[in-house]
Amino acid sequence: MAPRISSAEWDVMSVIWSQGPVTATEVFAALPPGHGWKLKTVNTFLARLVEKGALKVDRKERAFVYTARVPREKCVQSEGESFLQRVFRGATGDLVKHFCAQADLTAAEIEELLQLLKSKRRRK
Amino acid sequence: MAPRISSAEWDVMSVIWSQGPVTATEVFAALPPGHGWKLKTVNTFLARLVEKGALKVDRKERAFVYTARVPREKCVQSEGESFLQRVFRGATGDLVKHFCAQADLTAAEIEELLQLLKSKRRRK
DNA sequence: CTTCTTTTCCTACACATGTAGGAAAGCAAG
DNA sequence: CTTGCTTTCCTACATGTGTAGGAAAAGAAG
Structure with missing residues (x-):
């Protein structure tokens, strides 16, 4: 169920999990300083997360608003399990x-x- | 220093860390049953690990013998740190x-x- | 209404990763 | 020495990921 989330995507999801529904610009502003991404890049991440089913999007006036559709716990769970198996063989x-x-x-x-x-x- | 090791590569490295120097065929045989890879595929992983500097190779008669050049601890360390940051923000x-x-x-x-x-x- | 700014839509590209296949070379068997 | 099996060498290709750019649409400003 929990989609596979890449490293950069985790940064984005983390913002959304903690801030709740936000626009691309808000995500961009809330990212840890010094990430070095362009807004365009963040937009790509958001679009991919929507494709993967991790986020849903609603148009609200000018800009899109992104909302998580998978809870953080689900993703922590599956990322954790994968790390556990990969590195510590369970x-x-x-x-x-x-x-x-x-x-x-x-x-x-x-x-x-x-x-x-x-x-x-x-x-x- | 510790090269970035992918998921499949961890399986291969785990064999080599625990068995010591081995040939491709031996790695293939020692992999957890049900991995579903062809020997050719395992060869690709080994070649990439050599490129990355994770393994070194010596020709020993017919077949190559692969030896780890990075200790497991180094890789666990860096993989662990990356997971910690990604999923738990440190x-x-x-x-x-x-x-x-x-x-x-x-x-x-x-x-x-x-x-x-x-x-x-x-x-x- | 024309122009500027913001934001989306579509496209691109290089490198990593999973997954091999075919050609070629080296040694074993007859 | 010829045939065959094992193992390497080189190549390939789809998908994922980091990293955007240009065109187009949609409000904001005047």
Whole structure:
């Protein structure tokens, strides 16, 4: 169900998932600074995302308004699964270890994760 | 440094990282069953990986022997970073939460992660 | 209504990736 | 040495992705 979203397309979708329905110009303005894309380029991404069924579009006066038709969670889920298989051959434990070891998590995040894991342990 | 490795190429590299130097035919045989590729296709992947500098090749009698020139860790590192940025905008905490919540980890893995996180907490 | 600006529509192009095929060369068998 | 099988070398082609440009339409401005 979740369409395959390319790297540049993720940047665009991220804007739309967090800002809600927007026009191309608004997406362009909301993209992380320093992306270096022309407005035309962003338009291409939007058009492709509509083709793929990730967005729907309504004409609102002058400009198109783009709205997500797939929830972020669905895409995170399938991207995540694909990454997990590709790089860690499905071993979630290894993946989690990699990122925990790697990153400097904040104290709050560490606490939260400890709670999450403990509750998972209890439920076993 | 770590070359960009495509999905199919990861399957090939995984074989070589775990088996050590091998010929094309051996890679072909060692690939997860049901991949559906022809030997020719695997040869193309190998050739591209050599071009990219991920593998080196030595002629050994009849057939070529392929050896990794980049360690798996390097590639996991850069693939992981790219995934982290693309999907979680760099928020490692969110990524880890996603996979912990998602997966059913074994009791042993949960223990290991708890230890890892606790030691990280202490070190703060 | 004519002109300017914004935005869409259609088109393009190079490089990556999945997926091989045919020709050619090298070694094995008879 | 001739035939055949294995493996490489070179080539191909469709689709996806990054990166737009030019033409055209649709309001905004005067």
